[in-house]
Structures are given as structure tokens and as C-alpha cells.
Amino acid sequence: MLLDTTIRRLNKLGELSMQGKRVNGLFRLMENPELWIRAYAKIYPNKGAITRGVDGTTMDGFSDERAINVIKLLKEGRYRFKPVRRTYIPKANGKMRPLGISSGDDKLVEEVMRIVLEQIYEPIFCDSSHGFRPKRSCHTALTAIQRTWTSVKWIIDMDIKGYYDNINHDIMIKMLEKRIDDKRFLKLIKAILKAGYLEDWKFHGTYSGTPQGGIISPVLANIYLHELDEFVDKLKLKFNKGKRRRANPEYLHYSFKMKKARKEYDCQKDTDNPENLKAIRNELQEYDKERKKLPAGDPRDENYRRLFYCRYADDFVFGIIGTKDEARNILEEIKDFIQKELKLQIAEQKSGIRHAGEPTRFLGYDLRVYSDHKVVKTTREGRYTTAKSMCERMQLHIPEEKLRKFCHLKGYGNYDTFVPLHRTKLLELSDAEIIKAYNAEIRGIANFYGIANSPKKRLSRIVGMSWGSLMKTLAYKHKSSVAKMARKLKTAEGRYVLTVSSEKKLHTFPIFRLKDFEPRKRIYTEIDHLPNTLIYTNSRTELVKRMDAMKCEYCGKEKGYFEVHHVGKLKNVLNGKRLWQRIMITRQRKTMVLCVECHHLLHSGKLPDWKAAKSVGSGEPDEGKLSRPVRRGDDG
Numbered sequence: 001m002l003l004d005t006t007i008r009r010l011n012k013l014g015e016l017s018m019q020g021k022r023v024n025g026l027f028r029l030m031e032n033p034e035l036w037i038r039a040y041a042k043i044y045p046n047k048g049a050i051t052r053g054v055d056g057t058t059m060d061g062f063s064d065e066r067a068i069n070v071i072k073l074l075k076e077g078r079y080r081f082k083p084v085r086r087t088y089i090p091k092a093n094g095k096m097r098p099l100g101i102s103s104g105d106d107k108l109v110e111e112v113m114r115i116v117l118e119q120i121y122e123p124i125f126c127d128s129s130h131g132f133r134p135k136r137s138c139h140t141a142l143t144a145i146q147r148t149w150t151s152v153k154w155i156i157d158m159d160i161k162g163y164y165d166n167i168n169h170d171i172m173i174k175m176l177e178k179r180i181d182d183k184r185f186l187k188l189i190k191a192i193l194k195a196g197y198l199e200d201w202k203f204h205g206t207y208s209g210t211p212q213g214g215i216i217s218p219v220l221a222n223i224y225l226h227e228l229d230e231f232v233d234k235l236k237l238k239f240n241k242g243k244r245r246r247a248n249p250e251y252l253h254y255s256f257k258m259k260k261a262r263k264e265y266d267c268q269k270d271t272d273n274p275e276n277l278k279a280i281r282n283e284l285q286e287y288d289k290e291r292k293k294l295p296a297g298d299p300r301d302e303n304y305r306r307l308f309y310c311r312y313a314d315d316f317v318f319g320i321i322g323t324k325d326e327a328r329n330i331l332e333e334i335k336d337f338i339q340k341e342l343k344l345q346i347a348e349q350k351s352g353i354r355h356a357g358e359p360t361r362f363l364g365y366d367l368r369v370y371s372d373h374k375v376v377k378t379t380r381e382g383r384y385t386t387a388k389s390m391c392e393r394m395q396l397h398i399p400e401e402k403l404r405k406f407c408h409l410k411g412y413g414n415y416d417t418f419v420p421l422h423r424t425k426l427l428e429l430s431d432a433e434i435i436k437a438y439n440a441e442i443r444g445i446a447n448f449y450g451i452a453n454s455p456k457k458r459l460s461r462i463v464g465m466s467w468g469s470l471m472k473t474l475a476y477k478h479k480s481s482v483a484k485m486a487r488k489l490k491t492a493e494g495r496y497v498l499t500v501s502s503e504k505k506l507h508t509f510p511i512f513r514l515k516d517f518e519p520r521k522r523i524y525t526e527i528d529h530l531p532n533t534l535i536y537t538n539s540r541t542e543l544v545k546r547m548d549a550m551k552c553e554y555c556g557k558e559k560g561y562f563e564v565h566h567v568g569k570l571k572n573v574l575n576g577k578r579l580w581q582r583i584m585i586t587r588q589r590k591t592m593v594l595c596v597e598c599h600h601l602l603h604s605g606k607l608p609d610w611k612a613a614k615s616v617g618s619g620e621p622d623e624g625k626l627s628r629p630v631r632r633g634d635d636g
Contacts, residue, residue, distance in 0.1 A: 006032050013119040022181035026116050030185075031075065036067035039111040041544050043215065044591065050566045053103030054085045054198045060104075060566040061599065064547070070105055074188075081106050083196040083203060084211045098165070100197055100211030110215040113188065117219050120179055125222065126229040131313035132218035138363045139451055141312045142396055145319070145367065146451070149308050149394040151299075152319035152356045152369055154327040158334065159350035163314035164217065165209040167224055168343040169193050175223055192216060221313065224342070228316075231337050232309045235330065239322075242304035245297030254291035258284060310362075317362050319394070327353050359397065365452060366397040398449045398458040410441055412465040420468030422476040432509050434473060435498055439512045442466045446512075450519040463514045470511065543591060552595040554580055554607070563599045565592045579609040 009029055016023050029035070040062050043049060049059040073079035084100030091097045102110065118134075125133065130141035160166075172193065176186060192214070196205045210217040265280045307330065308319035318334075320327045331353060338344050354360050356369035369392045404415045413420035426434050442463055449455050471482045478485070489496040489511070498509040543564070551558050567590050576582065580602060584592055594602065601607040 006035065010116075010119050013116070014123040017120045017179055018123045022177075022179060023120060024181040026180065026182040027074075027184040027188075029116060030112055031071055033064060033067050033071065035112055035115065036071065036108060037064070037544055037547065039108055039115060040067070042115075043107060043111050044543065044564070044566065047568070048101065048213075049107075050568050051101055052085070053101055053106065054082050055103045057104035058566070059107070059564075061563045062104075062108075063561060063563045065561055066105075066563075067108070070108060074109070079109070081109075081191045081195040083198045084214065086197045086199040086204075097212065099213040102211070102214055106192075106195075107215055109188070110192065113185075113192075114216045114219050116185075117216070117223070121219065121223055121226070124179075125226060126233065128232070128309045129222060129226070129229055129311050131311065131315075132222060138312060138448075141310050142363060142365055143451055145308075145310050145317075145362075146394055146396055149319045149369075151321055151392045152306075152308065152394060153322065154320040154324060155354050155356050155360045155367060156318035156320065156327060156331050156334075157351060157354065157360050157362065158316055158318070158331075159347040160314045160338070161345040161347040163344065164212045164221065166344055167209050167221065169208060171343060172220065172224055175227060189216075189220075218313075225311065225314065227342065228334075228338065229309075229311065231341075232307075232318075232334070235333065236307045236309070239305055239307045239326075239330065242301065245299070245301045245304045248295055248298045251291060251294045251296050254287050254294070258287045258291070261287065312363055315363065317360065317367070319356070324353065356392070356394075359399075361399065364399070364402060364448070366399050368395055368397055369393065370395045396452045398452045398455065403445075403459070403462045406445055407462055407465050410466075410469075412462075412469040415461070415465060418461070418465065420465050420472055422472040423469060426473055427477050431474060431477075431498055432500055432507070434477075435470065435509045435511060438466055438470045439509075442512050443517075446514070446517050450517075452519075455519045456514055456517065460514060463512070467511065543593075546593050549593070551593070552598055553593045554583070554598045555595065557595045557598075561596045562593055563596060565594050565599055565602060566590060578607070580607060 006029070009025070013023050013026075040059065044059050044062070052058055070079065082103045084102050084106075087099050087101060088096040089099050122134065127144075130136045130138070130144070169190070173186060173190060176189065180186060193210060194206060195211075196203055197211065198204075210220050261280055261284050265277065265284070268276055268280065304321065305326070306319075306321040310317055318330065320330065331351075335346055338346060359366035359368045361367075407413065407415040411421065411423045411425075426437060429437070445462065446455070446459055449459060452458060468482075471485050474480075475482050475485045486496065489498055491497050495513065496511040498511075500507045500509070546553070547562065547564065550562060552562065567584065569590070580592065584590070598607060
């Protein structure tokens, strides 16, 4: 648990930032070893925790002494950030994206700095920013658009060309200096930005940009574009006008006629002239029919303008209620600010103005305005009436090409002709593993597109392809037919479930059904302005407690120095015969706290199996007990 003084100092950072004051003492705050242990507990479960940097160090072998040594080097000004190891990952368009992999100690330093920066900037970040922030995601960005962008006429879609590679270092430091008054802390950020990268064992200097894949890069990228968020907020104040649209004159014309006809009808009710009453009723129906074709508000009201904005990392869109010329002016103003103030370039091919009725691609969805033309009940002047809903709602649609591409990527078959195929790569797996693989894939895309309009209808084809491919894969594996496999898996309730019996109980693996899927509709919630520092005081992981116990989990030694041994995945030691491997599988943990001697022997392959594993049981280890499953720890 962090010291109370450290917690108070972390909380104070956000309060001072919201008051517009520059904060200092950040470097001294980083000298707290407990903060480093919490930073380690945050990043050790990540897949990249044991990915090697240029010096070969990873999170494996972390200890209190290692953190204290890094702190000492930082205090003495002798710590040097190593260049990141550059690798490439494929992008959706077929191109390759550069990725920088930092060394183990650099990851720790960056995580501590990220914690501090997040405490400073998270309270002042705009609500329009959703990328790489706590409790925010693509879904919160899309749901905010879906809820608030009503009656939008034009959409501006913009994208920055090579954003992460072109961030200007001088501008970045000047932005940080607006909120931070700590030269040693800023010097560390400069060192990270200037560390360079190693590609094919050749060093390249970095004169702009932040390394994609770096722990601190996302928060620095958000800080850089926070200037754009603030500029757009000022632009909104200048552009927005009017509280509500004025009434449509034509709509009012028919409303007046209907009111006059109702008065006449009330006067004629007491007379014995049914033909006259019928004529007035028909007249009222005609007026109401014509009025329902019109919007209640004037869509051409020159005194009503709105500008909407949403950003996720370097992708952002604008919604405009106004004319196309006004949309062009806003586009030019934003371009001018990005190019002159931020020294960035707009990707012209991915940017432009579209009518809101045309689909605009954003975060994997198609944004499109749709007027439902529904007749709704409302109250006018204290009486109930009906009106036509002409409010143009923003809808989220699933792009068909995305589903087609997903089907091709997974090897389900021909999406257009609806001909599924078996997957040869999965034939070596068990039936349960094959079903779990298909379920995970289709559930993932269903969850991502769960907030779209009519998701079940749009996803039915890809789910059908997945089901057909699964059945063909199982049939091909067992040299059977799809019909026989379907009959074998079908239950009395009409579901398809694989049942596997073991010594103790039956295990069931139901196949994903779209019928059981519940679309995620309520996602967007108000985000707390102040970050929750309880995550640093009541950590969810048990690893910190195990480290604080100062006891080797293999030999039981309770004195000396201790390090944490990592494995990337538990399946890497699943079939291991060594005692330490069986201990990790039994406890279902990817980490093991070891004394320095045991850790060195383990890596050299000389760790003897005769040592007592007292953390598994009391006294000498009973190797028969190691095969029994125990309750899973919370550190993975």
C-alpha cells in the first residue's frame, strides 16, 4: 500500500492542474519505491512484459532492489534510455505499422511517468477525447455520437498523416511546460523522445514522433492533441448560436388552420347538422396529414447553428448543423491550426466533407443520419396531440465489407455465396478447443458491433458462416457429414452443445447463438474528473503481497534477495515435468517469487527438483498433490 503522503501528493496533482497551476516535485514523487512496485504490478500481466528490448531485459527478474537501483541511477543523472527495438505489424490496409519495443527497465520508468502524467492531465482532458483513457473506448466515443449528434447536416471526417511519427518534440515540451514546472521530469521525457530506435542492428535517431508501442506514448499523444480539443471548444463557442430552431412557418400555417377548424367544430356540436360536422372532421384530417409531412422546426433557420466534435486518438470527426459553405470554412480553420500550430499534415485522401445522409467511416462503423418520420404523442398548449418526429437521428451501421473481410481472414468460406469451408489449421485441436476458438471469434465481433443499429440482423450472415464452417471442420476431422455432426451436438432444447466427460464431472461447451446475444446499448456514462487513486492503494493483484512476504515460493528461503520469474503463457509450461513447472500449473500463475539463487539456477536449467516447495503445502512437498487443481490466484 502506498504511503499516505504519496497518495495525497498524487491527488494534489489533479487539483492543481484543474486550477490552472503548474505542478512541481514530480521527480521527487518518482523516488518512492512503492510507486515502482505498483507500476510493475500494472504492466507485468501484459503480453509484452517478457518481450525483449535491445538489451535483452524484460520484466522477468523484477525485485525491490532492481527498482531501487533504477531510482538511484535516475537521482544521480546516470540513467540512460536505450533505443527501442523496431518491428513491424500488419495494418488493416495491408501496409505495415512500425512498433517500438522498449527494454525492461525503460518500461518501468515509462509506467511510473505515465501514472504521474495521467494524474495531472486526466482531470483537464476534454469530454470529446476518448482514445487511450481510463473508462473510455471506441464504444464510448460512438455512443456519445449516437446520443448527441441529432439533426446534423454535414460530417467532416479528418485523419492525421503519420501522427505518431511526426509529433514535434519542441512543441511537445512546450505543451508540457504549461502544466509542469519540474526540469528533471521534463528532461526525462526529452530523453525518451530522443532515444532513437534500432532496426536490423542499425541505430536511427528520432527527431520527431513518439515510439508506437511505448507505454508513455498514448498519454503524450493525447496531451499533444489536447491543444486541438481546446481549439475546437473555442470554435464551438464562436460557431454555435440559438437555443432552439424557430418554428416552421408552413407547419404553423396548418396548425393555425387546425385550431380554427376545432373551434368551429366545437361550435357546431350542439347543432343538428351531422353533415357539417363530418365535413369539418375530414378537413381536420387533411390538415393533419399535410402538417405531418413538415418538420416543426425550420431546418433553414439561419440563427441556429451547432458544431459537434469527437476524437479517438488521431481519428476525429465533426458534425455540423449549418450550410456546406460553413462546413468548408470550419474544415479550413482546423486544417490551418493543425498545420501551423501543431506542425502536422492532414491525410487528404481520408479527409473530407460528406452529407450526413451518406455513410462516414469512423472506428469501424458507418455513421449516417436517418429521419424516422414517426408520429409521436406530445403536448401542445396543455393538450395532448400528435406530431411528426422530424429529428434526424445519428445511426451506427455495420459496414458489409468489414464482415466480408472478417470472414475471409478467418477462413470461414465465401461470404457472398454463403458457402462455408472447413479450416485445416484447426484439425489438430480437440473438439472443445475448436468450438471455443469459433465462439471467441464470433463473440468478439458481435460484442464490437453490439451498439450498431439492428446488430442481430446485420450479423446473422457472418454467424451463419461461422456455424457452417465449424460443422464442416468437425465433420472433416471425424470423417463424418455435417448433418451427422449437427444431430450429434443438438440437444432436446434445440441448442448445439458438446459434452465432454471427465473423471469427476461433465463439461459442456455450447456453440454461440445469436439468439442469446444481448446487444450492448448503455455504455456511455459520465466520467469522473479526478482519477481514482484507490487503484494504487488497494491493488487487485496478489503479486505485491507475495513479494512483500519475502519468501521463496520454491525452496522456502525467507532471507536475502528475491526476484519474480515470468512465463509468457501458462501453456508454455503445461507439459513440463520439472517441479517448478508443475507448481506454476497447479497454482495457475504466470509468475513465481524466487530467491536469487533459485532464479539463476532455473534459467541455467540446473534447478533441482528435490527442493521443498513449501508454498504449495506444509512440510515436504507431496508430488501427488501437485496434480490437484487449487484456487486460481488473482495475479494473471
